[in-house]
Amino acid sequence: xxxxRTQKRRIRPDTLSAILMVGPVxxxxxxxxxxxxxxxxxxxxxxIDEFYNVTSDLTMDNYVRLMDADYMxxxxxxxxxxxxxxxxxxxxxxxxxxxIARTKSRRKKVLYMLVIIPFWTNSLIRIYGWRSFLGxxxxxxxxxxxxxxxxxxxxxxxxxxxxILGMVYCLIPFMILPLYTAIEKLDASLLEASYDLGAHPARxxxxxxxxxxxxxxxxxxxxxxxxxLGYFFVSDILGGGNSDMIGNLIERQFQSGNNWPLGxxxxxxxxxxxxxxxxIYQRLGGDMDALGV
Amino acid sequence: MPxxxxxxxxxxxxxxxxxxxxxxxxxxxxxxxxIAVIVVNSFNATNTKPYxxxxxxxxxxxxxxxxxxxxxxxxxxxxLLAVISTILxxxxxxxxxxxxxxxxxxxxxxxxxxxxxxxxxxxIVLGISLLTIFAKADIPxxxxxxxxxxxxxxxxxxxxxxxxxxxxxxxSIEEASMDLGAGRLRTFFEITIPVLMPGITGxxxxxxxxxxxxxxxxxFVYGQTKTYPLKVMESVKSGVAPDVNALSTLILIVTAVFxxxxxxxxxxxxxxxx
Numbered sequence: 155x156x157x158x159r160t161q162k163r164r165i166r167p168d169t170l171s172a173i174l175m176v177g178p179v180x181x182x183x184x185x186x187x188x189x190x191x192x193x194x195x196x197x198x199x200x201x202i203d204e205f206y207n208v209t210s211d212l213t214m215d216n217y218v219r220l221m222d223a224d225y226m227x228x229x230x231x232x233x234x235x236x237x238x239x240x241x242x243x244x245x246x247x248x249x250x251x252x253x254i255a256r257t258k259s260r261r262k263k264v265l266y267m268l269v270i271i272p273f274w275t276n277s278l279i280r281i282y283g284w285r286s287f288l289g290x291x292x293x294x295x296x297x298x299x300x301x302x303x304x305x306x307x308x309x310x311x312x313x314x315x316x317x318i319l320g321m322v323y324c325l326i327p328f329m330i331l332p333l334y335t336a337i338e339k340l341d342a343s344l345l346e347a348s349y350d351l352g353a354h355p356a357r358x359x360x361x362x363x364x365x366x367x368x369x370x371x372x373x374x375x376x377x378x379x380x381x382x383l384g385y386f387f388v389s390d391i392l393g394g395g396n397s398d399m400i401g402n403l404i405e406r407q408f409q410s411g412n413n414w415p416l417g418x419x420x421x422x423x424x425x426x427x428x429x430x431x432x433x434i435y436q437r438l439g440g441d442m443d444a445l446g447v
Numbered sequence: 448m449p450x451x452x453x454x455x456x457x458x459x460x461x462x463x464x465x466x467x468x469x470x471x472x473x474x475x476x477x478x479x480x481x482i483a484v485i486v487v488n489s490f491n492a493t494n495t496k497p498y499x500x501x502x503x504x505x506x507x508x509x510x511x512x513x514x515x516x517x518x519x520x521x522x523x524x525x526x527l528l529a530v531i532s533t534i535l536x537x538x539x540x541x542x543x544x545x546x547x548x549x550x551x552x553x554x555x556x557x558x559x560x561x562x563x564x565x566x567x568x569x570x571i572v573l574g575i576s577l578l579t580i581f582a583k584a585d586i587p588x589x590x591x592x593x594x595x596x597x598x599x600x601x602x603x604x605x606x607x608x609x610x611x612x613x614x615x616x617x618x619s620i621e622e623a624s625m626d627l628g629a630g631r632l633r634t635f636f637e638i639t640i641p642v643l644m645p646g647i648t649g650x651x652x653x654x655x656x657x658x659x660x661x662x663x664x665x666x667f668v669y670g671q672t673k674t675y676p677l678k679v680m681e682s683v684k685s686g687v688a689p690d691v692n693a694l695s696t697l698i699l700i701v702t703a704v705f706x707x708x709x710x711x712x713x714x715x716x717x718x719x720x721x
Contacts (some may be wrong), residue, residue, distance in 0.1 A: 167631065168550070171546075171631065172546055172549075172550040172552060174542070174546075175542040175543060175545055175546025175547075175549075175550075176542075176543055176546035176547060176550065176552065176558070178538075178539040178542060178543065179539050179540065179542070179543030179546075179547075179558065179602060179606070180543075180554075180558055182539060182598060182599055182602060183558055183561040183562065183599075183602070184561070186577065186580075186595060186596070186598075186599035187561050187564050187565060187573075187599055188561055189580060190573075190576035190577055190579065190580040191564070191572075191576050193576065193579055193580050193583065194572075194575065194576045194579055197579060246474065249470060250470065250471060250474045253467045253470065253471055254471065265471070267706070268475060268478070269478065271702075271703075271706070272478050272479060272482060273656060273660060274656070274659070274660075274698075274699070274702045275482055275485070275695055275698070275699055276659070276660055276662070276675065276676045276679065276695070277660055277662060278662045278676045278679055278680060279485060279676070279679055279691065279695050280481040280482060280485070281481070282481075282485075282679065282691075283480070283481025283482060283483075283484040283485045283488075284480075284481045284484075286481075286484050286485075286488055287480065287481060287484050293484065323477070323478075323481070326478075376567070380567060380568075380569055381569055381570065383569055384569030384570055384571035384572065384663065385663070386571060386663070387662060387663070387666075387680065401569065401571050404571055404572075404575060405571065405666075408575050408578060408667065414579065417575060418575070418579070421571075421572045421575055421576070424568075424569055424571075424572055425568060425572060428567055428568050428569065432563075432567055442563055443607055443610065443611070445563070445566050445567060
């Protein structure tokens with residue numbers, strides 16, 4: 155009886171504090187994330203009038219237009235660039251993360267911070283730095299000409315390769331940081347056990363180290379591949395229109411192109427692709443909370 | 448011949464170490480190369496394209512920067528926006544993380560699911576979805592829409608950081624505090640918050656970094672209130688922007704000094720095995 159009464163008395167302040175605590179975040183997430191995305195989904199079935207105003211005439215036209223051959227080429231290129239970027243980030247990032255995570259140097263923390271420090275200069279400005287470096291009058295070409303490697307400047311900008319370089323540059327920290335965390339957690343005694351039992355270093359790597367750090371590879375890959383599809387300013391500044399990606403298509407529909415419903419349909423494609431990749435990530439045993447820390 | 452064998456091994460080990468050091472140095476060079484370009488170009492006496500080779504040393508761009516009111520104003524906007532969004536998202540996120548840890552309620556899984564959206568979905572999709580909803584709701588684009596946008600994508604990162612700290616949190620210490628006569632508010636501010644502080648500051652720092660670095664989402668919701676990256680985007684398109692290099696260099700120096708002053712122990716304290 156007595157216990158029951160105290161419980162009843164406690165319910166009200168509990169409800170109140172629950173509302174005070176969870177209310178604001180619920181409001182923000184519903185009003186600024188859920189509703190806008192539902193609205194975009196609805197808009198993807200709308201049409202536009204001759205003044206580019208969105209009208210509520212329902213149509214599938216936007217989705218039919220997505221099948222356009224030019225668009226298909228851009229999707230293929232986007233997936234190709236994102237894929238190559240992810241692979242390069244793994245290949246460059248893995249040995250690097252391994253070395254700095256397992257170093258016995260007392261400068262370990264400094265080595266870690268040096269990966270984060272470039273972030274404090276805006277990514278757009280750093281991409282612009284790459285353009286200065288690679289341009290026909292840029293530093294690299296000046297160096298090449300000064301060393302008499304070639305007679306004239308090499309056209310390095312405005313290619314798929316330049317865009318990939320920029321993407322790897324912008325996104326590699328998102329690969330290095332989860333890899334670093336995963337590798338640092340590795341128990342050194344497992345590696346010793348593997349060696350003691352006569353395993354070759356390569357075999358130890360493939361059968362012990364790699365499986366134990368695969369979580370870092372998966373979350374890193376997700377955090378590189380998906381944003382890569384949407385980083386329109388990298389393909390814009392370094393690719394100069396020659397390596398447009400799906401992000402550039404969307405950006406154009408909402409700015410100069412002014413066809414919001416078509417842009418909305420393109421965004422839905424990107425959302426579906428993200429959902430599929432997240433599902434695969436979860437199937438592989440990936441932890442969703444690992445993506446945000 | 449054990450002696451010879453050992454000497455061979457140490458030499459092999461030494462070579463391996465040198466290779467690893469060179470590899471890391473190359474990766475760091477890659478990460479810092481464009482920043483070096485920006486710093487050097489901020490002293491470069493060229494008046495044509497921003498992407499020119501070395502033409503001599505000058506302080507002109509730093510002098511010009513002082514008269515470029517709109518660039519300085521945009522920088523002020525960026526800092527103000529980052530401070531406001533960090534404070535708001537840290538408060539809302541911390542409260543939300545604790546509330547979701549302590550209470551069970553209907554719709555909890557839904558909110559949990561919604562939190563992952565800003566983390567995984569491409570920023571451009573968040574940007575255009577906010578643009579369309581602000582247009583629909585007739586909210587004029589400006590500082591208000593920028594703050595709303597930044598708060599919405601920063602909150603999940605704060606929550607995940609606080610939640611990581613909460614996973615080892617024992618609710619019974621709150622009960623102990625209340626049993627000893629402290630009220631709910633006092634328990635919250637004197638027990639809950641101090642225990643979670645590392646997660647909260649970690650989340651706040653991440654929110655600040657994300658807000659300062661954001662280009663894509665701001666690009667769709669800024670209206671007339673230009674942030675520093677948007678101003679840069681505009682000048683990159685028109686082609687002449689050496690004073691942008693000067694300002695970027697100054698920001699870099701200020702953040703570097705700030706880090707050395709606040710995290711100074713990082714550079715002094717001997718590495719200890721954790």
